[in-house]
Amino acid sequence: MSAADALEACLAQAHRAVWVFGLLGARLDDPRPADSFASSRRDRDDLLAALDARGATPPAPPASYELEVPSDLAAGRRLAQQVEQDAADAAAAAVRVTSGVERRLAVRLLQRAALRAVAWDAEPVAFPGLDRPDAD
Amino acid sequence: MAERAGVLDDALRATGLEPVPQPDPSDERRLAQVRTTLSGVLAAAESQDSPEVATLVREQLDALGGADAGATAPAPRLTVALQDAADEVEAACLGAVSPALAQVLASASAGLLQARSLV
Numbered sequence: 001m002s003a004a005d006a007l008e009a010c011l012a013q014a015h016r017a018v019w020v021f022g023l024l025g026a027r028l029d030d031p032r033p034a035d036s037f038a039s040s041r042r043d044r045d046d047l048l049a050a051l052d053a054r055g056a057t058p059p060a061p062p063a064s065y066e067l068e069v070p071s072d073l074a075a076g077r078r079l080a081q082q083v084e085q086d087a088a089d090a091a092a093a094a095v096r097v098t099s100g101v102e103r104r105l106a107v108r109l110l111q112r113a114a115l116r117a118v119a120w121d122a123e124p125v126a127f128p129g130l131d132r133p134d135a136d
Numbered sequence: 137m138a139e140r141a142g143v144l145d146d147a148l149r150a151t152g153l154e155p156v157p158q159p160d161p162s163d164e165r166r167l168a169q170v171r172t173t174l175s176g177v178l179a180a181a182e183s184q185d186s187p188e189v190a191t192l193v194r195e196q197l198d199a200l201g202g203a204d205a206g207a208t209a210p211a212p213r214l215t216v217a218l219q220d221a222a223d224e225v226e227a228a229c230l231g232a233v234s235p236a237l238a239q240v241l242a243s244a245s246a247g248l249l250q251a252r253s254l255v
Contacts, residue, residue, distance in 0.1 A: 088246070095229070096239040107226055107242045114246035124188075124250035126195040127243040130151050 003102055006094035007051055008058055010109055013087040014044035015061035020083050023069065024076050036080065036116050043087070043109055050105055077120050084117035092129030144237065150199035151240045160233035167200060170241065173224045175204040177248070180217045188254040189214060196244050215255050222248035 001009075017040035025033035051058045070076040091110035098106050114128040144159045144167055174197050181190035197203045212220065222245045229241035 092239055092243055095242040096235040103238065104230055107229055107245065110242050111222075111226075111246045111249055114250050118250045118253045124192060124247065124254055126192050126199070126247045127151055127240070128246040128250060130240070130243045 001093065001097055003094070003098045004051070004054060004056055006090070006097045006106070007047055007054075007102065008056075010087070010090045010094050010106070011044065011047040011051065011058050012061070013083075013090045014040055014047055014109075016065055017083050017087055018044055019061070019065055020067070020079060024080065027070065028073055028076050030073060030076070032080070032119055033076075035119065036084075039112055039116055040087075043112060046105055046108070050102060080120040081117055081122045084113045084120065084122065087113035088117065088129035089131075144201075144234075147200045147240065148236050151243070163232055163234050163237050166228040166232060166241075167237065170225055170228050170244070171197065171200055171202070172204050173221050174200070174244075177214075177217050177221045178203060180212075180214050184214045186214055186255055189218070189251050192247060192251050192254070196247060200240070200244070215252050218248050218252050218255070222246075 018037060021033045021037035021040055024030075025037055048058065067079070068075075070079050088110055091106050091113055094106035095103055095110065110129050117128070118124055144164060147167065174193055178190055178193045178197060181187075181193060194203075225241050225245040225248060229238050229245060232238035232241060
């Protein structure tokens with residue numbers, strides 16, 4: 001995977017997160033969607049700037065996403081945690097193929113996704129974004 | 137050198153990544169410094185009665201080659217120690233030569249930030 005591909009994968013996750021947290025904000029009586037929406041939008045904007053600096057033209061986001069609309073807070077929490085897990089996975093992959101300012105951005109994306117995940121009650125883990133075959 | 141290279145290989149394997157053929161000496165130094173930093177956080181977590189943080193940091197240390205036996209608890213509160221450690225591990229990540237090590241350290245840094253929620 002090239003650095004540009006990895007950053008575009010992160011951008012795709014950020015677009016999805018912005019869409020999901022907008023949806024959750026409209027459906028849940030909870031302050032967290034607004035916070036996550038703002039943070040994810042920051043991710044998106046940082047990624048757009050990074051790709052622009054590369055001279056790349058990232059693909060536009062889809063108009064909507066196929067997913068089960070959460071019916072209650074518990075379902076919303078699960079969806080939010082999954083969105084952040086996916087964002088963390090993409091960011092961790094980007095760290096591996098980037099350097100300099102792009103690696104710094106990938107680290108920031110990973111940290112932000114990890115913090116948003118715990119804000120949605122995910123259990124803290126030793127290595128967010130990494131699939132560990134067995135911790136033992 | 138062979139023993140130190142083995143530690144880095146073990147660290148990468150433990151986090152599900154492939155070992156590097158010939159670790160850069162500067163990466164070995166970074167990894168050693170990260171272990172010292174994490175050992176200090178572990179000592180702080182144990183002395184400040186935070187078993188969940190201790191478990192998480194111990195898992196990181198196990199994957200990165202083990203704790204330094206002589207580490208002492210840092211002076212700051214545990215939340216400050218975690219933030220400082222996250223910053224130090226991030227700095228090591230940004231300078232890492234090995235892409236795989238950079239990935240592990242970035243993830244560890246994020247894990248330390250998550251651990252503040254346990255304090």
